[in-house]
Amino acid sequence: MRYGVFSDVHGNYEALRAVLAFYKKNGVEDFVCCGDIVGYGPQPLECAEALLGLKSLTAVLGNHDAALLGRLEMKWFNASAAWAIEFSRRRLTGRALDFLARLPERAVTGDFTLVHGSPRKPLTEYLLSGSQFADNAKAFEVSPCFIGHSHMPLYFREGEKGVPETDFLRPASRVATAKGPLILNPGSVGQPRDGDPRAACGIYDPQKKVFELYRVFYDVGATQKLMGELKMPPILAERLSFGF
Numbered sequence: 001m002r003y004g005v006f007s008d009v010h011g012n013y014e015a016l017r018a019v020l021a022f023y024k025k026n027g028v029e030d031f032v033c034c035g036d037i038v039g040y041g042p043q044p045l046e047c048a049e050a051l052l053g054l055k056s057l058t059a060v061l062g063n064h065d066a067a068l069l070g071r072l073e074m075k076w077f078n079a080s081a082a083w084a085i086e087f088s089r090r091r092l093t094g095r096a097l098d099f100l101a102r103l104p105e106r107a108v109t110g111d112f113t114l115v116h117g118s119p120r121k122p123l124t125e126y127l128l129s130g131s132q133f134a135d136n137a138k139a140f141e142v143s144p145c146f147i148g149h150s151h152m153p154l155y156f157r158e159g160e161k162g163v164p165e166t167d168f169l170r171p172a173s174r175v176a177t178a179k180g181p182l183i184l185n186p187g188s189v190g191q192p193r194d195g196d197p198r199a200a201c202g203i204y205d206p207q208k209k210v211f212e213l214y215r216v217f218y219d220v221g222a223t224q225k226l227m228g229e230l231k232m233p234p235i236l237a238e239r240l241s242f243g244f
Helices: 013-025 044-052 063-068 079-091 094-101 130-139 220-229 234-241
Strands: 003-006 030-033 057-059 153-158 164-168 174-176 182-186 199-205 210-216
Touching (some): 003 013, 013 210, 044 094, 130 164
Parallel strands (some): 003 030
Antiparallel strands (some): 153 164
């Protein structure tokens, strides 16, 4: 079994469709989503329905998903993000809303732990530093722990002499997962923020104990065109061109 690991779809169906096609081409049939299915992008319903159609999916709630459901205060979001959350709420059907409402904040299987932000603060913490990793390392037992939220592909692990080790994950980066604790962020499908506009995703093989990161081209212009037609805040479309 291999898992397709992805996060932060954010209503970008063009990007999600490209990532799912990539997984299909590579024979991946089991999926892990680190949250934030909605927000920012123009097609939250299509994204939710695409995930509902997956036969084997483990997913958790993201902060934008939680805000849409009224479980997180809007003060956490800037004006453009708040606008997109309200837009997403109007677009979703009852079935899609029920799907989001049933997502937990944390999921644990025999192969991995899954949260959106961090093990200690699943909805709100941006895990970006080695010191944060050290504080979170005891907050989960099954390793690796997959996270999202920052939109940047990263890994965190205990290095030599107990010093935290962290770095960005480049395309085709491979991370051995045999030794824990290990935290992995596959980056963002729908709104990358590491300077690479391609959709980010990963494949985790628990038998070989390795995680590999990939970047997938998608039609950025098609997403931007639709966002313009829907009169979404321009910054949300513009940033897709640059991966910021």
